[in-house]
Structures are given as structure tokens and as C-alpha cells.
Amino acid sequence: MVAQDIALELPQGVRFALIGPNGAGKTTLMNLMTGMLAPDSGQIFLGGEEITALRPHHRVKKGLARTFQINTLFPQLSALESVTLAVLERDGHAHNWWRGLPRFGAAIDEAQGILDSLKVPGTRVTRELPYGQQRLLEIALALATRPRVLLLDEPAAGVPKDESAALFDAIAGLSRELTILFIEHDMDVVFRFASKIIVMVGGRILVQGAPDEIARDERVREVYLGKTHA
Amino acid sequence: MESANRHFSEKVRWRWLEVAFWLCTLLPFVVTPNYLSLASQIAITALFALSLDLILGYAGIVSLGHAAFFGVGAYSAGLLAKHYWGEPLAGLVVAAVAAGIAGYAMSHIVVRFRHLALIMLTLGLGLLLHEAANSASGLTGGADGLQGVRVGTLFGFKFDMFGRTAYAYSLAVLFVCFLVSRRIIHSPFGLALRGIRENATRMPAIGAPSRAHLRKAYTIAAVIAGIAGALLTHTTSTVSLEVLSFQRSADVLVILILGGAGRLYGGIIGAVIYMVARDQFSGINPQFWYFWIGLLLVMVVMFLPNGILGGLSRFFPPKT
Numbered sequence: 001m002v003a004q005d006i007a008l009e010l011p012q013g014v015r016f017a018l019i020g021p022n023g024a025g026k027t028t029l030m031n032l033m034t035g036m037l038a039p040d041s042g043q044i045f046l047g048g049e050e051i052t053a054l055r056p057h058h059r060v061k062k063g064l065a066r067t068f069q070i071n072t073l074f075p076q077l078s079a080l081e082s083v084t085l086a087v088l089e090r091d092g093h094a095h096n097w098w099r100g101l102p103r104f105g106a107a108i109d110e111a112q113g114i115l116d117s118l119k120v121p122g123t124r125v126t127r128e129l130p131y132g133q134q135r136l137l138e139i140a141l142a143l144a145t146r147p148r149v150l151l152l153d154e155p156a157a158g159v160p161k162d163e164s165a166a167l168f169d170a171i172a173g174l175s176r177e178l179t180i181l182f183i184e185h186d187m188d189v190v191f192r193f194a195s196k197i198i199v200m201v202g203g204r205i206l207v208q209g210a211p212d213e214i215a216r217d218e219r220v221r222e223v224y225l226g227k228t229h230a
Numbered sequence: 231m232e233s234a235n236r237h238f239s240e241k242v243r244w245r246w247l248e249v250a251f252w253l254c255t256l257l258p259f260v261v262t263p264n265y266l267s268l269a270s271q272i273a274i275t276a277l278f279a280l281s282l283d284l285i286l287g288y289a290g291i292v293s294l295g296h297a298a299f300f301g302v303g304a305y306s307a308g309l310l311a312k313h314y315w316g317e318p319l320a321g322l323v324v325a326a327v328a329a330g331i332a333g334y335a336m337s338h339i340v341v342r343f344r345h346l347a348l349i350m351l352t353l354g355l356g357l358l359l360h361e362a363a364n365s366a367s368g369l370t371g372g373a374d375g376l377q378g379v380r381v382g383t384l385f386g387f388k389f390d391m392f393g394r395t396a397y398a399y400s401l402a403v404l405f406v407c408f409l410v411s412r413r414i415i416h417s418p419f420g421l422a423l424r425g426i427r428e429n430a431t432r433m434p435a436i437g438a439p440s441r442a443h444l445r446k447a448y449t450i451a452a453v454i455a456g457i458a459g460a461l462l463t464h465t466t467s468t469v470s471l472e473v474l475s476f477q478r479s480a481d482v483l484v485i486l487i488l489g490g491a492g493r494l495y496g497g498i499i500g501a502v503i504y505m506v507a508r509d510q511f512s513g514i515n516p517q518f519w520y521f522w523i524g525l526l527l528v529m530v531v532m533f534l535p536n537g538i539l540g541g542l543s544r545f546f547p548p549k550t
Contacts, residue, residue: 034435060437072435074428077421080237085425086436088418094438095446097419102239104418112234123237145437 002203003028006042010149015172016181017194021223025203026183027069030151034066035059047148061090063148067138069157069183073126079137080122083111086144114140118170132163136170143174150174152182156189168193191215242416251495255401259394266393267465272505273400274461277407279485279497281454286483287492288415289447290427291340294349294479295356296455298336299329301363301474303456308376308469309369316382318464322403322457329456330449337448341441344430353476360474376469389465396465403461404498407454412494414450423447427492484523488530490537499539 003025010016018026031037033044035056044052051059074082087107088094101108115122118136120129126137135155142150155171156164168189171180181198184190190197191211198208201223207214214220258269278300285291303325310324336355343351363370370376387395414420422443426433433440463469472478481504482497489500504523511519534541 036434056434057437057439060435066435068432068435072429072432074425074432076428077424078237080234081421082425084238085418085421085438089422089436089438094418094422094443097414097417097446097450099418100238100242100413100416101418101421102235102242105235108234108238122234141432141436 003032003200005204006032008198008205008208010179010181012148012179013176014179015193015195016179017190017197018181018183018200019185019187019190019197020200020206024200026200027153028203029200030066030153030181030183033151034064060145060147063146064151065142065145065147065149066151067142067153067155069153071131071134071138073134073137073141075127076125078123078125079115079120079129079133079140080108080111082126082137083114083122083140083144084108086141087111090145111144114143132159132167135159135167139171147178149179149181152180154183154185156184156186161186164189248495252405255405258397263392263394266397268393268505268509270393270396270400270465271462272501273397273404274458274465275482275485275505276498276501277400277404277461278455278458278482279489279501280404280408280411280494281451281458282482282486283491283494283497284411284414284423284454285447285451286486287494287496288420288427289423289444290430291444291448292345292349293340293352294476294483295352295354295359296451296482297474297476297478298356298359299333299452299455300459300462300478300482301359302332302452303329303459304463304469304473305363305370305376305459306456307460307463308379311379311381311463312376316380318381318384318399318460321381321464322460325456325460325463326453329459330453332456333452334445334449336452337445340448341444353479356474356476356479360471360476363474364471370469370471373471375471379463379467379469381464381467389467393465400461400465403457407457408494408498411454415494419443419446484527486537488527488537490534490539490541490543493537493539493543496537496539500537503538 006029018029020026028037032039035054039052043050046059046062046064049062051062054062084107085094087110088104091107093104093107112122118140120133120136120140126134129137139152139155152171156167159167164186171182172193174180194211196208197211197214199206199214199220206219206223207217258266282293282296285293306325306328307321310321340348340351364372381389384395384399389395422438425438426440426443430440459473462473485500485504486497488503489498490496507522508519511522530537
């Protein structure tokens with residue numbers, strides 16, 4: 001689980017797919033970007049501002065949000081409570097211990113709006129939601145932080161193929177202002193939703209470019225596509 | 231959007247069962263006037279358990295050294311009453327501030343750890359404080375306890391031998407602290423604490439400063455524990471070294487688990503059952519009473535993993 005010699009630029013509004021075989025360092029790269037791992041060397045910038053030394057929750061405040069490959073939710077909170085919490089944290093209200101939650105109507109309404117847009121029922125307790133809706137709640141929580149850059153670690157992991165299309169339609173429907181980087185193994189999905197593709201192998205970026213360039217690239221065919229299509 | 235707001239306001243609303251419960255706490259004055267001292271002890275223990283519930287039940291911080299703050303509060307109130315000022319309400323404030331400072335200082339260490347390390351750490355800090363108080367016998371009276379605590383009158387009422395004033399005082403303070411705790415858990419901060427308990431990994435990923443939240447929760451819990459300690463000093467006019475003991479830390483944990491953590495009333499119900507059982511069983515056989523508590527604890531953990539209140543809540547609509 002290493003990543004080295006990474007030189008990567010994510011211009012605003014571009015939808016990147018990060019692909020590569022298992023153990024290529026895709027999630028490691030995401031952990032480095034979000035601050036969940038500290039790099040031994042190198043720098044990370046967000047909108048021109050260096051964030052290398054910032055703790056994860058400070059990076060979120062700057063507009064860098066992520067989701068997790070394995071559901072990392074609040075099992076006993078309802079979906080609405082979870083997303084409301086994220087909105088309250090973003091607006092700096094979560095330190096407030098003297099006012100009742102019902103008084104924060106704007107935050108609650110915004111959370112409900114995010115859940116409605118992803119068609120997740122808000123009043124149900126998270127652990128009782130169907131798996132596919134839990135995957136959507138992963139995204140809803142990230143959106144509630146109002147990110148500029150959204151990192152999605154295998155958003156459709158474990159979702160049946162016929163449902164994953166709907167999930168990616170929801171992702172495709174997000175604001176065009178938002179920069180998105182998603183890790184995905186299903187090449188149909190990758191080529192349909194990504195405007196750029198980054199290929200990682202052995203902890204390094206092998207190649208990055210537009211989908212048709214990647215599809216033609218000999219090295220990619222050899223080390224990655226070659227394996228799956230052989 | 232009206233329904234979204236109702237999702238939250240329903241949980242904040244007072245239930246009839248709660249109103250009935252608090253009315254029942256007045257019954258000892260009429261029904262068991264000979265047991266008011268015990269009732270006062272129960273209210274104090276319930277307050278102590280409530281303070282643990284804020285960190286254990288809501289924020290998920292396990293502690294085996296919570297008596298540290300109870301003890302700091304008890305000694306602060308005792309020393310104040312002995313040397314300077316016997317009026318109890320001032321003692322409560324001083325105890326709350328002293329315990330809060332101790333809690334805030336310790337929170338910087340405590341929030342960095344979880345699981346077994348956290349249990350050992352809180353245990354160690356609790357033992358440290360206990361031995362410190364033991365060796366500082368010039369100040370604390372050491373193993374003999376702090377003698378000569380003179381508690382003044384409370385709004386003109388003396389602390390009588392029947393415990394009328396003691397129970398009224400303890401119950402009133404318990405109720406006020408309960409109201410504050412109830413407000414906290416239904417606030418944004420309370421929701422953030424439940425978030426930390428439910429998933430500590432996710433919290434930073436939604437931009438939450440988990441450690442700052444935990445430091446605050448730990449400090450608030452220490453303040454309430456300190457108030458409970460001061461109540462014990464005021465109602466018994468003495469401070470024994472036992473207020474800082476490991477036994478007290480362990481007992482309050484047992485009480486909270488028995489009653490049900492994370493539901494506010496768990497500590498209170500647990501305290502009633504535990505203290506009444508101790509009173510009754512130790513009357514039958516003073517050496518043996520902990521056997522029954524042990525048995526009860528094993529039964530509850532095996533068959534009612536969410537405590538007695540968790541088991542009962544199957545018959546009543548959930549509180550949180």
C-alpha cells in the first residue's frame with residue numbers, strides 16, 4: 001500500500017475516474033489527499049492553497065470531501081439526523097449545546113433537500129436502510145459539507161450492476177461546478193461517466209488522459225485492461 | 231419540510247411517562263419518610279451516573295476512573311465548608327469549577343485514546359488521584375477522612391437527621407442537572423456526540439472536530455460529577471477517601487450498564503435498583519450482598535444488552 005511519484009492536477013468541474021488493479025494504491029492516494037494518511041514527502045494544494053499539513057476535518061472545511069468504499073455511516077442515527085449533523089458541522093453550529101435541534105430548521109431543511117435529491121428516506125434509521133440507499137447516504141453526507149472537490153471511493157461497491165447505473169446517474173446529476181474523482185472497477189461505468197481517466201499501477205500513475213486515449217494506450221491494455229480482457 | 235422538523239421535535243417533546251417519573255421521585259417524602267437519607271444517597275448516585283452517561287452513553291468514552299471528579303468535587307466542597315464558607319450553594323459552584331478544571335486538564339490526554347488504552351488510562355489517573363489524596367493527609371485528612379466539615383443552612387433549612395433537607399436538596403440539584411443534560415443531548419452538540427459514538431472515523435470526514443467535542447463533553451461530565459460529589463459532602467458533613475476510590479468508579483459503571491447507557495434515565499433507574507438492593511441485601515448479609523449485584527449484572531448484560539431501560543423500551547416508544 002504505497003503511492004509515490006504522484007503528480008496530479010484536478011481542474012474544476014472535471015470528472016475523473018481513478019482505475020488500476022487491486023493494490024495499485026488508489027485508496028492510499030485518496031487517504032493522502034484527505035489527510036487520513038500523512039505523506040513522507042510532497043505537497044497537496046486545494047484551490048491554490050497548500051493543505052498538506054491540515055488535519056482531515058480542516059480539509060473538509062476547505063471543500064474537500066470523500067466517501068468510503070466500505071460504508072462508514074452512523075448506524076443508529078436516522079439518515080436525516082446524519083446529514084443534518086454534517087450540515088451543522090459545516091456551518092459551525094455543532095458546538096451549540098444550549099439550543100434544541102428543532103430550532104435549526106434551515107439546516108434540517110437543507111439536509112432533507114439533499115436526501116430528497118438522492119431519493120433516500122430520511123426518517124429511517126441508517127442500519128435499517130437497504131444497502132443501495134446506504135451507498136447513496138455515503139454521498140449525501142459528503143455533499144452536505146458543500147465540497148468543491150468530491151472523492152468517491154468505489155461508490156457502487158457491492159451494489160448489483162443494474163442498480164449501480166442508477167447510482168452513477170445520481171452522481172452524474174451533481175453540480176457541474178463540482179470536481180469529482182471516483183475509483184471504479186466497472187469499465188462500462190468508467191468510460192460512460194468519466195471525462196478523464198487516471199491509471200495507477202504499483203503505487204504510481206501509469207498514464208492519465210481522455211477516455212479514448214486511455215482505451216488506445218498500449219501500456220494500459222498490457223498491465224490493466226489486458227488482464228481483465230484476456 | 232414540516233415533517234423533517236417533526237422528526238426532531240418529537241424526540242425533544244416531554245412524554246407523560248417522564249412527567250410521571252419525576253412526580254414519583256416526590257413519593258419518598260410521604261411514603262417512606264424513614265428512608266429519606268437513603269433516597270438522598272440514591273439521588274446523588276443517580277446524578278453521578280448521569281454524568282457518566284454523557285460521556286459513556288452518548289460520546290462512547292469508557293471510563294474506569296470517573297470517581298476522580300466526584301472526589302474532586304467532594305473535597306472542594308468539604309475544604310470550603312471546613313475552612314471558609316459553609317453555605318452549600320457556593321460549595322456546589324466551587325466544586326463544579328474545580329471538577330471542571332480537573333476534567334478539562336485530563337480531557338487533553340483522554341481523548342487521544344480509545345478502547346483498552348482508554349480504560350487503563352482512566353483507571354490509572356483515578357488511582358493516582360486517590361493516592362495523592364491519601365498522602366496529602368494534612369489537607370484531606372488522608373485515610374481518616376476530612377473531619378470538621380460544617381455545612382451551613384440551605385435557605386434557612388438545616389440538614390436534619392431525618393434527611394428531609396438532604397433529599398429535597400439532592401433531588402432538586404439532580405433535576406436541574408437532568409434538565410441541562412437533556413437539553414445537551416437534544417442539541418447539535420449532543421447529535422455530534424452521538425455521531426462520535428456511532429462512527430469515530432466518519433466524523434472528521436464530515437468536517438467535525440471530534441477531539442474538541444470530546445474535550446467539551448468530558449469537561450461537562452466532570453462538572454456534573456463534581457456537583458454530585460459536593461452533594462455527598464453537604465448531606466453527610468464529611469468526606470472520606472472512598473469518594474475517590476476505584477470501587478466508586480466501578481460501581482457507577484455497573485449502575486449505568488444495569489439501567490441502560492445512552493438513555494438519560496438509565497443511570498437514575500440503575501441507581502435506584504443498585505442502592506435499594508444494597509440496602510436490603512446488606513441488611514440480610516453484609517458480606518454477601520455483592521453476589522446478588524454480580525448476578526443481576528450478568529443477567530442484564532446477557533439478556534438485556536441495552537440495560538433494564540433498553541429492555542423496557544420494547545414496551546414503550548423509544549426515547550432517543
